[in-house]
Amino acid sequence: MLKTQDLGYWYQDKTQPLFQGINLTFEPGKSYAILGHSGTGKTTFLSLIAGLDKPKEGDILLGDRSLKQIGLTNYRRHDVAIVFQAYNLFTYMSPMNNLLTAMAITEAEHAGDRAYAKQILNDLGIGDDLIDRNVQHLSGGQQQRVAIARTMCCDAQLVVADEPTGNLDEDNTKAVIDQFQRIAHEQNKCVIIVTHEPDVAAQCDHQYRLENKQFTQLA
Amino acid sequence: MNFFKRAWLNIWAKKGRSILLILVSSAILMFVLAGLLIRSAAVKATETAKNDAGATMTLSANRQAAFKKMSQSSSSSSSKTSRPKLTLTPVKLSDATKIAKLSNIKNYNVTSSTSANAKSYDTVSTTTGMGGNSGGPGGMKSSTSSGDTQIDGVTATSLTTTFSDSQSKITKGRGITASDKNTNNVVIEKELASQNNLTVGDTMTFKETSGDKATVKVKIVGIYKASSTSSASAGPMSTDPSNTIYASYTLANTIKGSKYAGTADSVTFNVTNPAKVSATKKAGNKLISSKYSLSTDDASYQSVKASMDNVEGFANKIVWLVAIAGTIILALIVILMIRERRFEIGVLLSLGEARWKIVAQFFTEMLMVIVVAIAIAGAGGKFVGNQLGSQLVSQSTTTQTTTSTTSGQPGGSGQPGGTKGGSGGPGNMQATSTKTKDPNLEIAVSAVDLAELGGFGLAITFLSIMIASGGILRLEPKKVLIS
Structure with a gap:
């Protein structure tokens, strides 16, 4: 589904790349964890496959089309959904409006369908009493679940998450990872999670470690 | 068009910020509206001034040409005993009629003044410090050929500045009108009437000062009251202003002599549009000979x-300064607002939202604010405009008065043209007064003003968003969301 071809990235000095010559393939229906210490470049890698930044060298292919050909804005709108550590919901909206807004922007199949959005929120444990409340009045775990619901209501086949459990307790962490697994296995989407927590990574189908500018597959 | 919904949700959710923005925008637009209102009221007031303030054009003998002719004849004359004489040609009424036909002339007043000596009545004597020099009551009567009664021949008293400025008022009967032409009807002063027990309908007689010195019998059709200030303008050589009698110019011409039939000392034309007085004067000059001159008074x-x-x-x-300052203020507010909402913009970009739609969202939000602000400014702008306008007018009028007082020259505005035989005679010092009304600004909010305000509001919003949107266009979602 998603392929990286000799992918490389550096900030200022080409001679000191974060990573170089990366060739990875990510398949639909599977979850991937990218492990690594702070500063190794795993989040930068995620920003490249999420279409938030352009690679310095090499290419990223969705199917057989390069992201350059697709266009990053188009790619982000139709092909990829992102979950952030800080949730990054629209703070002036309710969970329902967050989902409806995301569906409208991404021109999702169910755009404007409140029942569909409500069903997803309910499935993720956001009850009817919470769906029209301002998201700032929800707990961290609930907000993260709304963020995951936002990715689920859109039609993107690729879901990328940057430290999605970083701000959550153990129970919420487990619930969130379970949701990502369901997205991968039940919705047949490709889920890529960047994390520094081995326990979280262990729950994913495949794990890669970014170390010494190279990716190593762990399992 | 999801950005409309987002804009509304944001405005509604952040009520405090929205109210603050509305207040700031209202204050800006209120001053813009005040400026617009004052401007349109000033334009309207200038238009009204054209009709109310008026302007006049006076046709009279060309003194300058007469002086020139006199000095030429003086140098060429061989006789040392005969002194050169200033001969002023009376204005021909046929010339005046031609000028009156010009498009910008509203009406005209013929003036022909002379003097006569009282016969059946006693003139009012003035007791002043100059009494010893003037030889008592009657003033110049004994020392010159001028009479003790000033006769002002006019077309209509209502057309003279003395009556139109309410310096003199008809208290009984009526004033002289065009219908008094070729009659012996007169209007006399209240004091003269009471001193001689004369009233409307009575007759009185006076004697001509020249020619066969015939007796003229006149009928009183009205009594007027001269303002007390009039006597102040009279010089020490003049008689009391109460001795001025108004009559038709035809009567004045008759007293002056048969050769003055169909003539006048001067003819004052009231101009319809004072803004075009110069053009009218130019057109009028083409219709008259060099013996006459046309002077204008649109002061x-x-x-x-x-x-x-x-x-x-x-x-x-005010409009432009407030608009520019308002744009800068709003732009700064929007820039701060955008900085505060970087994460929201980042998320929108990460969802694939087009940057122009994000800018459109901010524009829509500000538009909602501006619409409410226009309504508030519309309500308050009239008050601010009234306060500011009256202050401006009073300052401006004071400045104008000071300027004209400083630049005015004594006697500079006197009307050209004297009266035959009446030069130096009583009442001939009548000064031309300029009727200056205090300009008044009528501030009213019209639909056009609100539409103009809406335009300014829209422009201010658009510009401030455009200035501030540089931040949105440059924003990299990765830096906001991931770093």
């Missing part, structure tokens, strides 16, 4: 116009 109009031009200019500056 009143010019005074109001200058005052209103000042106000209009200041109002324009």
